[in-house]
Amino acid sequence: MDFLQLAEQRYTTKKYDPTKKIPEDRIQDLKEILRLSPSSINSQPWQFIFVSDEALKRKLAEQSFFNDQKVKDASHLVVFTVINDLKKFEEQIERHLQPGSVGYYKQFLKPLDEDVIQSWLSHQVYLSLGFFLGACASMGIDSTPMEGIEKEGYDSVLQLDGYTSLFAVAIGYRDSEDPNQPALKQKSRLDLDAVVQSI
Numbered sequence: 001m002d003f004l005q006l007a008e009q010r011y012t013t014k015k016y017d018p019t020k021k022i023p024e025d026r027i028q029d030l031k032e033i034l035r036l037s038p039s040s041i042n043s044q045p046w047q048f049i050f051v052s053d054e055a056l057k058r059k060l061a062e063q064s065f066f067n068d069q070k071v072k073d074a075s076h077l078v079v080f081t082v083i084n085d086l087k088k089f090e091e092q093i094e095r096h097l098q099p100g101s102v103g104y105y106k107q108f109l110k111p112l113d114e115d116v117i118q119s120w121l122s123h124q125v126y127l128s129l130g131f132f133l134g135a136c137a138s139m140g141i142d143s144t145p146m147e148g149i150e151k152e153g154y155d156s157v158l159q160l161d162g163y164t165s166l167f168a169v170a171i172g173y174r175d176s177e178d179p180n181q182p183a184l185k186q187k188s189r190l191d192l193d194a195v196v197q198s199i
Contacts, residue, residue, distance in 0.1 A: 003134070010137040011187065013144045013170070015178040016073035021052075022172060026139055027076065030171075033135045034078075037128035041101040045089055045121040046128060047163050049079040056157070060168070063153030067146045067170070074144070075172035078132070079154060081163040082125045086117060088162050125166050136171055144170040 001009075027050060034048045051057055052075070060079075061071040071077050083089045090110075093102055109117055129145060136143040147167045154165035174181060 001138075006134065006137040008187070009182060010133065010143075011180055011182055013142040013172075013174050013178060014070070014180040015175040016070060016075070016142070016170065016172045017175045018073040020075065020173040022075040022141060026141065027052075029139070030078075030132070030135060030141075034128055034132055037131045039124040039127055040120075041093075041104050042097055043089075043093060043101075043105070043121070043124055044096075045083040046125045047081045047083075048128075049081065049158060051077040051079065059157045060149075060154060063150040063157060064146065064168070065148045065150070067144070067148050067168075070144050070146070070170045071168070073172070073175075074170035076170075078169045078171060079158065080125050080129060080166050080168065081160060082118075082122050082166050083162060084118065084164045085162040086114065089121070122166055129167070129169070132169065141171055142174045146170065 031048070031050065037044075037046075039045070051060065057071055057074075057077055060077060061068040064071045083092075090105075093105060097105075109120060112120075133143055133145065145167060146169065149165065149168055151165045154160075154168070158165070179185060
């Protein structure tokens with residue numbers, strides 16, 4: 001299946017089959033794919049937490065507003081976090097990045113206000129989200145990206161240190177009666193001419 005077909009068939013899953021679990025080899029592939037995600041200057045300001053423990057999923061479900069049932073029923077929950085300790089981030093890039101990339105950060109980003117830098121770091125994590133959703137679709141794994149989470153609650157449950165939760169993605173296999181699947185509900189997007197221009 002080519003990528004256009006995957007894009008046509010991928011959708012945000014609303015109802016999961018809790019009896020179906022993603023095989024461990026597929027989970028390992030997804031972890032490696034996330035590790036290979038692109039980011040500006042190869043900054044990699046993230047950690048990705050794969051949660052399959054049912055008790056921990058229930059605790060996170062309590063911090064997930066209307067997404068609670070998806071979190072409970074999905075095979076795994078993947079929490080996307082961003083580094084929030086700039087000193088730690090700068091130490092990391094000094095160790096791992098090429099001098100030119102470190103120089104770019106020091107010249108163009110470091111002089112900015114801390115909240116602007118933090119916003120830039122968060123944008124890098126969102127790049128990995130698109131990469132991840134495409135990977136899931138290519139493997140026949142259903143997904144639900146969720147910004148509807150209580151971030152501080154997630155941080156507390158996961159005991160994060162130096163990182164903070166941005167969003168989560170439930171992954172697994174759809175319930176056959178999920179009303180949001182394209183076979184039952186036509187996908188709704190703006191017309192091509194409304195969103196793409198050729199100059």
